[in-house]
Amino acid sequence: MNQLSQNNLGPVDVVIMAAGKGTRMKSSLPKVLHRLGGTSLIGHVVRTAARIRARHVVVVTGHGAAEVEEALGKSNADVHLQFVRQTPQLGTGHAVQQAVPVLPDDGIVLVLSGDVPLIGEETLQALLAASAGRRLALLTITFDDPTGYGRIVRGDAQGAQGDHDAVLAIVEHKDATDAERAIREVYSGVMAVPAKLLKDWLARLDNRNAQGEFYLTDIVKLAAIDGVPVVAHVITDALQVAGINSPVQLAALERALQLRHAHAFMERGVRLADPARFDVRGTLVCEADVDIDINCVFEGAVSLGAGVRVGANCVIANARIETGAVIHPFTHIDGERAGVTVGAGALVGPFARLRPGARLGADVHIGNFVEVKNSTLAAGAKANHLAYLGDATVGERVNYGAGSITANYDGANKHRTIIGDDVHVGSNCVLVAPITIGAGGTVGGGSTVTKSTEPGSLTVSRGRQVNIPNWSRPQKKPKA
Known part of the structure; x- marks a missing residue:
């Protein structure tokens, strides 16, 4: 029996964000279709969604949408895939907004990224359990150098009373103060959230920030306003949340993945x-x-x-x-x-x-x-x-x-x-x-x-052998 059913968490619907252009890949191929370990980046994510028996897998496409949709449609006949398009691309919150019309209200929505291929099944199960159908659960990790990642702001960082470990907000790197940039716990891009709550929060997003985009991470502030608990499931395995933005990163993750395979076989x-x-x-x-x-x-x-x-x-x-x-x-x-x-x-x-x-x-x-x-x-x-x-x-x-x-x-x-x-x-x-x-x-x-x-x-079927005695080979003619 599915572990989710055993825990009475209800159905799970997965949203995979795959609309980005991937400019740094310097390739005509959409970023999420580049291959890692013989499978496209997004193919890894779809397979993981299938292993947790997601009811629906909604892929948000944009750049190279037709190519991505065709590739996934051919290789994932056993998964109930739906595609929605994000045009124009106005941020992560805007991306998930495109999926709202096809998301039932009775499920937990698991938000994943098409360029983060090695997220583990057990990690997602733990995140879903942390959400329990009533909380916003974030997957986080601590980095020595968190540059570029959204920082996890907890209660003690703001001097809050009560639960000093409560997650109050995610602050994007470009919008963070110096004190916030010193925080090493970061948001991985993966969250689990009840669908009804998610839809309400998405409708309340605005783009008043440094990039002029609708940030999905802003729903954490809205959850705090509404009194909905926000919890973090912290992992230490950086490979699971490693994203791909360049050929250098892709090659590094390939070697890390293969070395992990090698050690598992040797064990x-x-x-x-x-x-x-x-x-x-x-x-x-x-x-x-x-x-x-x-x-x-x-x-x-x-x-x-x-x-x-x-x-x-x-x-x-x-x-x-x-x-x-x-x-x-x-x-x-x-x-x-x-x-x-x-x-x-x-x-x-x-x-x-x-x-x-x-x-x-x-x-x-x-x-x-x-x-x-x-x-x-x-x-x-x-x-x-x-x-x-x-x-x-x-x-x-x-x-x-x-x-x-x-x-x-x-x-x-x-x-x-x-x-x-x-x-x-x-x-x-x-x-x-x-x-x-x-x-x-x-x-x-x-x-x-x-x-x-x-x-x-x-x-035996061959021509009769003929020997010609005293035969001379042709000779080269002398040059004039």
């Missing part, structure tokens, strides 16, 4: 040659005794079975590598939607390429500069050098020679090649699909085979 027993040279850009699942060398990138959904070894400089995407397999250095595996499977004890690479639909059985060998696409290789099959297998079904213990290919495309359609068990294909052969090479057969080196063969047969 579970994965051996990483260098945690600083390790990238997960999707989901990676590792069983016991996995060993990963430097500069490896894992994208999409990847699982590594017990005892798998991955050599240096490999890229592996959307693949399942089973127990004891070895992926030698510089191998590229990308299963895309069809996926790739590497069987137990298989050896792949170096410099091999496995494309979508490659299915390798146990103890299969795929060597250097071999490409496999939409093909199944049964147990013990080998293609050790410089070969191509596309749209093929390869039997057990097949030896597929260097330089050999399946010619699977006739210019309009793809066709399949079937190679029976224990077949030996010599070097530099072309198997023109559709074709079946019978079990136990041999194809002589240099053959172009266009017809199916019987089991156990020797097939």
